[in-house]
Amino acid sequence: MHQDQARLDVIDKLCESKVLMTQDFAMKFLPMPFREAQNDFFGKRGLSWHITVVFGRSAAGQLESQSFIHILEKSLQDSQAVVPIMAHVLTFLKKQQPEIAEAYYHQDNAGCYHSALTVLACKVISERSGIIIKQMDFSDPQGGKGSADRKSAQVKCHVKAFINQGNSVTTEKEFEKAILSRGGIKGVRVTLADTTAIFNPFKAPKLTGISQLNNFTFSEEGVVARRAYEIGEGKFLPWSSLDSKS
Numbered sequence: 001m002h003q004d005q006a007r008l009d010v011i012d013k014l015c016e017s018k019v020l021m022t023q024d025f026a027m028k029f030l031p032m033p034f035r036e037a038q039n040d041f042f043g044k045r046g047l048s049w050h051i052t053v054v055f056g057r058s059a060a061g062q063l064e065s066q067s068f069i070h071i072l073e074k075s076l077q078d079s080q081a082v083v084p085i086m087a088h089v090l091t092f093l094k095k096q097q098p099e100i101a102e103a104y105y106h107q108d109n110a111g112c113y114h115s116a117l118t119v120l121a122c123k124v125i126s127e128r129s130g131i132i133i134k135q136m137d138f139s140d141p142q143g144g145k146g147s148a149d150r151k152s153a154q155v156k157c158h159v160k161a162f163i164n165q166g167n168s169v170t171t172e173k174e175f176e177k178a179i180l181s182r183g184g185i186k187g188v189r190v191t192l193a194d195t196t197a198i199f200n201p202f203k204a205p206k207l208t209g210i211s212q213l214n215n216f217t218f219s220e221e222g223v224v225a226r227r228a229y230e231i232g233e234g235k236f237l238p239w240s241s242l243d244s245k246s
Contacts, residue, residue: 003214006137006229010104011055014063017101019093020055023086024108024148025077029156031170032163047175048072050081052089053147056100066187067151068092069179071172073194079117083125088191090129105136114138116207119216119223120242126218137229138214151188158185
């Protein structure tokens with residue numbers, strides 16, 4: 001698949017100062033009491049959680065990864081939740097590893113990612129976090145988010161083991177406690193978040209035909225939008241034409 005080549009090319013040039021980010025909303029976690037009547041199983045409200053997998057390379061050239069899980073208390077699964085999550089992860093990475101200077105995003109075509117608000121917020125996020133977002137690519141259908149799916153499966157197994165020990169997971173706080181149980185999962189950080197209170201994103205202008213644009217390259221002057229990775233020169237959009245009050 002052509003769009004996957006963008007992810008492979010970024011992996012090849014990863015170093016101590018560059019990271020690749022894969023994001024995805026995991027399937028909602030259904031509350032699971034330790035003991036439950038059959039009638040209580042139906043009509044549940046699932047718990048929303050978001051996974052960010054960060055790939056980088058050590059000084060020795062070894063490919064490494066770590067994951068960030070955000071359990072959403074109030075927020076919807078939309079761009080206004082994704083933008084503060086992106087800002088939070090990059091800000092944390094900059095404090096943890098000051099040498100990181102550039103980030104590359106690879107996401108699927110869900111509306112919470114493939115939207116004008118998420119794309120144009122990258123400039124603000126870069127300024128606030130200290131890590132410059134250089135590129136954002138959207139995967140081909142049914143491709144590009146395998147790392148997040150694998151981490152989701154690992155977390156669910158960990159939580160089910162917690163439940164089998166006689167515990168219940170029916171709320172966001174209990175879900176967080178379950179993931180952190182038994183020392184947590186190696187390389188996984190968990191945040192219980194109300195994204196409506198973390199970041200107030202700007203009201204982005206519309207990008208005409210954004211559903212057909214799958215590759216965005218950012219610079220100080222503006223953003224170059226393409227229909228596909230490295231196909232054609234793309235359309236340059238200066239930040240001045242996209243300016244909006246934050």
